[in-house]
Amino acid sequence: MHKFFLSLLLATAFPVMANEAQPVAADPVLEARVQKIAEELRCLVCQNQTIADSHAELAVDLKNQTREMLQRGMSDKEVTDYMVQRYGDFVLYRPPVKGSTWLLWFGPFLVLIGALAALFLKLRRRRDQIVQELTSEEHEAAARLLDDKH
Amino acid sequence: MRRFLLPLGIFIVLVIFLGIGLTLNPRELPSPFIDKPAPAFNIPQLHDGNKTFAPTDMKGKVWLLNVWASWCVSCREEHPVLLDLAQQDIVPIIGLDYKDERENGLGWLQQHGDPYTLSAYDRDGRVGIDYGVYGVPETFIIDKTGVIRMKHTGPITPQALREKILPLVKELQGA
Numbered sequence: 001m002h003k004f005f006l007s008l009l010l011a012t013a014f015p016v017m018a019n020e021a022q023p024v025a026a027d028p029v030l031e032a033r034v035q036k037i038a039e040e041l042r043c044l045v046c047q048n049q050t051i052a053d054s055h056a057e058l059a060v061d062l063k064n065q066t067r068e069m070l071q072r073g074m075s076d077k078e079v080t081d082y083m084v085q086r087y088g089d090f091v092l093y094r095p096p097v098k099g100s101t102w103l104l105w106f107g108p109f110l111v112l113i114g115a116l117a118a119l120f121l122k123l124r125r126r127r128d129q130i131v132q133e134l135t136s137e138e139h140e141a142a143a144r145l146l147d148d149k150h
Numbered sequence: 151m152r153r154f155l156l157p158l159g160i161f162i163v164l165v166i167f168l169g170i171g172l173t174l175n176p177r178e179l180p181s182p183f184i185d186k187p188a189p190a191f192n193i194p195q196l197h198d199g200n201k202t203f204a205p206t207d208m209k210g211k212v213w214l215l216n217v218w219a220s221w222c223v224s225c226r227e228e229h230p231v232l233l234d235l236a237q238q239d240i241v242p243i244i245g246l247d248y249k250d251e252r253e254n255g256l257g258w259l260q261q262h263g264d265p266y267t268l269s270a271y272d273r274d275g276r277v278g279i280d281y282g283v284y285g286v287p288e289t290f291i292i293d294k295t296g297v298i299r300m301k302h303t304g305p306i307t308p309q310a311l312r313e314k315i316l317p318l319v320k321e322l323q324g325a
Contacts (some may be wrong), residue, residue, distance in 0.1 A: 044284035
């Protein structure tokens with residue numbers, strides 16, 4: 001009997017949880033846009049999370065702000081521009097390419113090119129060493145050593 | 151011996167860069183508001199909900215906008231500094247009670263003292279978002295024409311007040 005009640009409780013509990021998981025806004029298209037923008041924005045309280053991932057209050061507020069602005073018919077770019085105006089480029093997970101971020105974007109490639117150049121020089125120097133011709137004295141010395149072995 | 155020089159050099163450069171990185175504060179972001187007009191708002195005051203406050207009310211004065219809340223722990227840290235500054239009557243401090251319950255905010259001021267000329271009440275954090283607030287307390291220094299000249303993130307220390315905020319306030323008041 002107990003088991004029956006328990007299973008009945010469990011059976012009724014799950015639909016309740018499923019209800020709670022429903023998105024806040026009924027409009028799935030709008031919600032997808034909010035989500036997409038939220039994934040591009042950094043949560044400023046917990047700096048290594050996007051506002052889509054974060055449950056910090058500020059992140060929730062910014063998501064609501066995004067949703068409202070989209071409802072008012074603003075474009076995705078207008079929303080991100082609004083955030084950048086207030087929080088700076090830092091709010092973007094993908095920083096824009098400009099003077100001050102040039103090193104950030106291209107620094108790794110510079111390091112790669114530098115490393116490749118160093119490797120190339122090193123290999124060429126090694127090849128030069130191998131190709132170096134022996135002088136006649138060295139030939140004789142080598143021959144003498146080889147003769148000793150016999 | 152020579153072949154160790156290059157790795158050692160690279161290592162030293164790396165240590166220098168990491169060392170510089172350690173001294174930086176990742177919480178302190180450059181504010182995009184510096185030298186821009188303070189965003190406009192018009193919201194109820196904390197003490198009297200029938201009265202409102204707008205930044206344009208302060209035209210012609212240099213003033214501080216200090217974002218605080220009763221739930222904010224580091225606000226307690228800076229509060230004595232603000233009370234001291236208010237007593238010297240150098241510059242008006244306007245409070246912005248951010249995402250707070252009205253009675254909690256009022257209770258907090260009663261308990262710890264009220265350094266503010268007045269406090270505006272930002273119940274849902276709208277004004278906070280407009281000012282790019284991400285960590286309370288934050289303080290904006292606004293000049294006579296309503297332009298934000300400096301932003302201080304985190305609690306104001308006596309040192310920051312003495313060395314950065316007050317010199318700027320005096321300079322702006324003279325202008």
